[in-house]
Amino acid sequence: MQKAYLNRLAPDVRALAEDLEYALGFEIIVKVSQHLPRRAADEPGGLECEVDQSGARIVIPDPDWFPDGSVLHELFHVRRFLLEGIPLLVDNKAYVRWNPCVSSAVTYHDNCMEHLVIVPEELCRRPERLAHWERAIRQVWGTLAVTASHEADCRPGALVNWAFIEHVLPDSATRREAVTVLDRLGFREAAACFADALAPVLNDKEKLVKRWFEHLHLQPEMASLRYLNVWDNACRETPLNIVAAAARSGAQRNQRPAR
Template sequence: MQPEYLDRLNAPVRNFVLEVEQRAGITIQVIPDQGLNRGGPLGQGNLAVVIEDRRNIIFAPTNGYFPDGAVRHELLHLKRFHVDGVPKLAAAATPWGIPAISPDAIGALDNAIEHIVIVPWELQHHPERREHWEAVLQDVCDGLSDIPLAELRLAISMHCTFLRHVLPGSRQAENVRAFAVEHGIFEAADQFAGQFLQAAASKENLVRLLFHTFPEIPKEHAAMEYVSSRTGVIQKPIS
């Protein structure tokens, strides 16, 4: 990471940057992006990350938003994939080079899975970030009625799982629960949340649980994608 950005971080996060870069064999580049200036649930800005075998970028607003907790969040994503060897859930490569499933949709689902795992670590180091995640859940609650019916069971199950394992006691929990009860899917969502925790030690097991519980997701068009600066990108089918 460039010195001008490292110098803006506190010592623990700065050391974490250097540790991830060294262990992963990568250099993290920060690129300013004015389009992120008003992003995030609080309108203060947001960070975005690209994680590839040869290119690892944190995009940051130009308004000065570069908080330690948000940077650690992106570093935790990088560490999971590059250092811990955790695979991404990704659109499967096809012989004609065009994914048969939306990479954005499958990437958003993978991000939701990863957040349930890494946000507790983020909050442990940066409890002030709870305000950010409470605001994220407020946005979720505001948009519950807009979720397409075909996606409702999966979306509510993921929201319930996040609330149960990441933000227990959140003021948004009752709103999501009431919505799920109204639509007759709370018991199934709550059961999935319990199973998620049991499988959380293995991303592969989590993905198997996901496709077993939600067979409407086209498993044949998805893959487990392992990213490494040393071995490149390797996709494996989902068993």
């Protein structure tokens, strides 16, 4: 990481960045993009990370906007995808109904899955970040409350954000409002089942993706799992429908009676 940015970080975040760079064998680059969306009235925009088999970049909206907690969050993403080998969920360009909205939706779902694992650790290190996530989830449920008449469109967002409350912010002040919206939509039981189904597989991305798509009624053909190997400079993508077919084939072989 460029020294000007590295020196602005708290000692523990700076140590995490340096440890990641040492383990990965390259520098994590900070780059500025003014096209990042504004997430709050008092913030110029959120941070993002970009990863591939040859490097990692933390994207910031302004050279002066480099908040410590947000950098920590993005470093956790980098660690999972590049050091721990957790696959990314990406859009499958071969999907017959592909369009830019499909790509955005897949990115959204991957981010939501990752947050179920990353944000609890983030809050352990930075308890003051609770206010940020409370504000974010309050805004989400406020929007869902307004659009609650469009049931089919609301279902994935309602279930996903209920899972975030259950697994990350169980004591959230927004919990009561979320329950009210779920009841109005008739999704309360489905949301509870979804959150419960995710609990045992949060640390297994492949199983997590499978349950995620099943409960949200998403088409597996729309997405792939992307595995990045920085040491071999390699990238491998497997469409989810192929992953699912292989899993079914393996299960059938295991069920064949011995002769």
